[in-house]
Amino acid sequence: MxxxxxxxxxxxxxxxxxxxYHLAHEPHPQNGxxxxxxxxxxxxxxxxxxxxxxxxVLGRAxxxxxxxxxxxxxxxxxxxxxxxxxxxITFGFAMLQKQAKNVGGTLTWLAVTxxxxxxxxxxxxxxxxHLIHAGATPQTSAFLSAFFTLVGTHGxxxxxxxxxxxxxxxxxSKHGLTPANVRRVNCLSMFWHFLDVVWVGxxxxxxxxxxx
Amino acid sequence: xxxxxxxxxxxxxxxxxxxxxxxxxxxxxxxxxxVRGFVLAVILTVIPFWLVMAxxxxxxxxxxxxxxxxxxxxxxxxxxxxxxxxGKVQGGWTLLSTIFAVIFVGVTIAGTLWVMFHMNAHMMPDxxxxxxxxxxxxxxxxxxx
Numbered sequence: 001m002x003x004x005x006x007x008x009x010x011x012x013x014x015x016x017x018x019x020x021y022h023l024a025h026e027p028h029p030q031n032g033x034x035x036x037x038x039x040x041x042x043x044x045x046x047x048x049x050x051x052x053x054x055x056x057v058l059g060r061a062x063x064x065x066x067x068x069x070x071x072x073x074x075x076x077x078x079x080x081x082x083x084x085x086x087x088x089i090t091f092g093f094a095m096l097q098k099q100a101k102n103v104g105g106t107l108t109w110l111a112v113t114x115x116x117x118x119x120x121x122x123x124x125x126x127x128x129x130h131l132i133h134a135g136a137t138p139q140t141s142a143f144l145s146a147f148f149t150l151v152g153t154h155g156x157x158x159x160x161x162x163x164x165x166x167x168x169x170x171x172x173s174k175h176g177l178t179p180a181n182v183r184r185v186n187c188l189s190m191f192w193h194f195l196d197v198v199w200v201g202x203x204x205x206x207x208x209x210x211x212x
Numbered sequence: 213x214x215x216x217x218x219x220x221x222x223x224x225x226x227x228x229x230x231x232x233x234x235x236x237x238x239x240x241x242x243x244x245x246x247v248r249g250f251v252l253a254v255i256l257t258v259i260p261f262w263l264v265m266a267x268x269x270x271x272x273x274x275x276x277x278x279x280x281x282x283x284x285x286x287x288x289x290x291x292x293x294x295x296x297x298x299g300k301v302q303g304g305w306t307l308l309s310t311i312f313a314v315i316f317v318g319v320t321i322a323g324t325l326w327v328m329f330h331m332n333a334h335m336m337p338d339x340x341x342x343x344x345x346x347x348x349x350x351x352x353x354x355x356x357x
Contacts, residue, residue: 034239035302042313049317053324078261085253088294092246099241186239193294197287200257204283208264212272 037187041194044157048198051153055146055206063141068210071136073127077207080123081199087116088196091189098185103176106185107169113192114165117158124155147206154202157195164188239296249293256286 059068090113097105128148131137138148168188172181260282262268269275291297291310299307 035305038302038306039309042309045313046316046320049320053321056321056325057328074261074265078265081257081261085250085257088253088290089246089250092241092250092294095241096243096246190295193290196294197290200283200286200290203257204260204279208260208279209276211264212275 033183034186034190037190041190044194047153048150048201051146051150052201052205055150058142058146059206059210061142063143065141065144066134066136068143068147068206069212071131071134072207072211074207074211076123076127077203080120080127081203083116083120083123084196084199087113087120088193090116091192095185095189098177098182101177103172106177107172110165110169110172110185114162114169117162117165117192121155121158121162124151124158128152151202151206154195154198157191157198161188161191161195164191239301241296245293245296249289252289252293253286256282256289 090109094106094109094113097109131144136144138145165188168181168184171184175181177185260279263275263278269278297307297310301307
């Protein structure tokens with residue numbers, strides 16, 4: 001906080017309430033939270049860069065096990081991609097409702113986003129279960145270790161995003177669109193769209209190039 | 213005097229003033245941005261899936277390059293229309309940190325692939341042709357007979 005409270009002790013007006021002052025020049029940038037959250041996302045980018053690099057090195061090391069071309073079901077991936085892309089624009093609608101200070105509309109679109117996120121997660125868990133049932137476990141080959149680590153880390157991010165989304169919906173329904181809640185919606189928006197950006201890399205480099 | 217650097221607070225309650233100024237959404241989002249970004253993202257997603265699933269391009273190397281370019285364009289579309297990136301937000305600091313991250317990503321991925329594939333080329337024994345592993349060292353001292 002950049003505010004300073006001065007007590008004019010000893011003066012004639014000592015009995016008056018303390019006067020409040022602001023610094024003439026704010027030392028912190030406007031909306032510093034969103035810059036800080038952006039920096040967190042950039043550090044997340046570095047985690048995913050390392051995982052993508054790992055997958056790039058190990059992605060063809062099948063160790064006699066199944067290959068991506070044998071395992072991946074592109075129709076399933078297309079459905080999953082559609083869920084995540086739709087959830088991006090529904091979060092956009094929630095942002096527009098938030099901007100219009102419409103609590104009900106914000107909650108509705110956040111709920112739609114959450115359902116689409118859960119659908120994405122459901123399809124991904126179905127795919128993982130299917131792979132493991134078919135004997136393609138993370139222990140099978142370096143390719144599958146790298147695959148489960150990369151795609152699983154993305155799925156874990158989506159999971160935490162949904163937990164955050166539900167928590168935020170409870171907060172908004174209790175307290176409305178307070179400045180703190182508006183800030184949280186803005187941060188979650190960045191997080192959610194960021195996950196879609198990472199997914200673009202996943203479906204391109206893991207799935208589409210994996211079946212070639 | 214220190215007091216000269218200060219000016220009295222406004223009449224509005226302090227908390228309201230502060231939050232309204234710093235934590236409100238000074239970022240203005242618009243419907244047209246989201247719709248435009250969504251349409252572009254759908255196009256840039258449908259094309260790569262169609263190219264691979266319909267087997268349009270036969271040359272593997274060409275297809276890999278096309279897929280990579282489409283993904284890169286789509287990532288930029290997401291950054292601009294959904295994450296509202298531009299040079300002005302936060303006085304350019306978000307853009308600066310993004311450029312740093314992108315450079316770091318490039319170094320990490322390209323550097324790892326480069327180094328590891330060279331390691332493979334130099335260190336993996338060639339099972340098909342064991343003699344290929346005989347080093348062409350000038351001294352010719354090898355452990356194998």
